[in-house]
Amino acid sequence: MAETREGSIRIAAAQIAPVWLNRDATLARVVDAIDQAGRAEVQLIAFGECLVPGYPFWVDRTDGARFDSALQAELYAHYVDQAVTLERGHLDGVRDAAKRNQTAVVLGVVERPDDRGDSVYACVVSIDPGGSIRAAHRKLMPTYEERLVWATGDGQGLRTWRLGSFTVGALNCWENWMPLARASLQAQGEDLHIAVWPGSPRNTAELTRHMAYEGRSYALSVSGLMRAEDLPDEVLDNLPSSGLLKSIRSDMPWAQGGSCLAGPDGEWIIEPTTEEGLFIAEIDPSEVRKARHLFDPSGHYSRPDVLQLNVNRNRQSLAKFED
Numbered sequence: 158m159a160e161t162r163e164g165s166i167r168i169a170a171a172q173i174a175p176v177w178l179n180r181d182a183t184l185a186r187v188v189d190a191i192d193q194a195g196r197a198e199v200q201l202i203a204f205g206e207c208l209v210p211g212y213p214f215w216v217d218r219t220d221g222a223r224f225d226s227a228l229q230a231e232l233y234a235h236y237v238d239q240a241v242t243l244e245r246g247h248l249d250g251v252r253d254a255a256k257r258n259q260t261a262v263v264l265g266v267v268e269r270p271d272d273r274g275d276s277v278y279a280c281v282v283s284i285d286p287g288g289s290i291r292a293a294h295r296k297l298m299p300t301y302e303e304r305l306v307w308a309t310g311d312g313q314g315l316r317t318w319r320l321g322s323f324t325v326g327a328l329n330c331w332e333n334w335m336p337l338a339r340a341s342l343q344a345q346g347e348d349l350h351i352a353v354w355p356g357s358p359r360n361t362a363e364l365t366r367h368m369a370y371e372g373r374s375y376a377l378s379v380s381g382l383m384r385a386e387d388l389p390d391e392v393l394d395n396l397p398s399s400g401l402l403k404s405i406r407s408d409m410p411w412a413q414g415g416s417c418l419a420g421p422d423g424e425w426i427i428e429p430t431t432e433e434g435l436f437i438a439e440i441d442p443s444e445v446r447k448a449r450h451l452f453d454p455s456g457h458y459s460r461p462d463v464l465q466l467n468v469n470r471n472r473q474s475l476a477k478f479e480d
Contacts, residue, residue, distance in 0.1 A: 164322035164442045166200040168349070169435050170379040170416040170427070173204070174387035175211040178396055180239040180247065183209045187264060188254045193435055195258025200286070201320060202435075203263035203351050205381030205412075206330045207279050210239040210267060212355040213306045214383060214411040219401060221305050231397040233306065240269035240277045243293060248282065256288035261320050263327050263379075265353040267307075268295065272474055276308040281327045281353050283318060291318040296329040297338060313472040317345040322442040323375075327351040333364060339372065341468045343455045348374040348421075348445045356380040356412025358429040370423030373448035375440050382433055383412035421448035 171190040176182035187204060194202040206212065215221070215232055223229065241247045248266070255262045261284060268280035279296035295310025315338070317326040326342035326349075333339065333352045342350065350368055354360050361378040369376035388406055393399045418427040418438050426438050452458050 162439075162441050162443070165439050166321050166323065167198060167437055167439050168201045168375075168377060168418075169194050169197070169199045169203070169437045170377060170418065171202050171204050171435055172380060172382060172414050172416040172430065172433055173208070174382040174384070174412075174433070175208050177211040177383065177388055177392055178235060178239050179392070180210040180241065183211065184247070184250055188250055190435065191251065191254040191258055191260055191262060194437075195254075195260050197435070197437060199260055199435075199437060201261040201263065201325070201349075203327075203353065203377060203379040204265055205379050205416075206265040206281070206353040206355045207267045208265050208381050209241055210236070212381065212383070212412065213303070215402065215405070216302045216305055218405045218408060221302055228398055228401070229305075235397050236267065236306065237269055237275050237277055239267075241266040241280075242269050242271060243282070243290065244271045248284070248290070252284055252288040252290070255284045255286060259286045261286050261325070263325070263351045263353070265329065268293065273308070277306070278310050279303070279307050279329050280310070280314070281329050281351070283325065283327055285318065285320070292316040292327070294327060294329065297332050297335065300331045311473040312341070312468050312470045315341045315468055315470060317342055317347050320349070323349040323440070325349045325351065327353065330354050330360070333368060337466055339368065340454075340466055343372050343374075344466065346455065347372065348442065349440070350374050350376045352376065352378045354378060354380040354415065356382055356414050358413065358415035358431065361415040361417050362429050365417050365429075366419045366423045366425070369419035369421060372454055373421045373452055374445060375421060375426075376419045378415065378417050378429075380415045381412050382410075382414050384410040421445050
């Protein structure tokens, strides 16, 4: 373990593009990035929102709100087919890579759970260095046109977990703006916050520093990429309505990165970047303790006798059976 200060760890933002709407090919890219991180002695690597199999960029570019559209149904059916079902072992290769490299992984996926029909969820999955899934958090509220594709999640995945000297938590995209969602993780001792995004510096440039300064924690925002070179004809030729998708390619880039890291003082450690790559930094838990001397959001500066948050962490399901 590459620690230069006691308790410090190396973390990385993997700012990469998916093989759009292709689950298995994108998972292969994820595994390659984990192996690269392992060689760099990284203890945690994170990826963008719904990187596997990709963000539904087509919706706001193809009249996505048209009711009973054959085009939207065709694209949605393909999207569901390429989604990740945890119960079927779709992430087993990622879990093996995490264990092989002793590297924790925070990965954004489109999840299709076995017990919720053919609805899909924006889900951030946290995997520890032993390959165990520690949390699978479904986005509480999809944003605007995302609601035409993703179902609303629940609180079951609002969980933190330990990684060395740190307590890790993660949220999807705009739910990072939700004060109570952030507070639910802070209340569990979070001091390394992972925010996953589809890819735009306008989302990460201001909020990342705010989250870090509010929580007196490290805040790592991780975004994806989707540029013209990431969507060649050979990828589009394997998708439904490829001709239409080729015509909207002129609107690219659809995702421009913005991955960054802020420290507990709210200052940049890695400024927002639009480049592709693995962005690595060492983080020191003593910096969290220093920052919380004056303000500790879930400790001496909280007032649970006056203000208290109730969180329902039951996984929501249509039926409960008693046998």
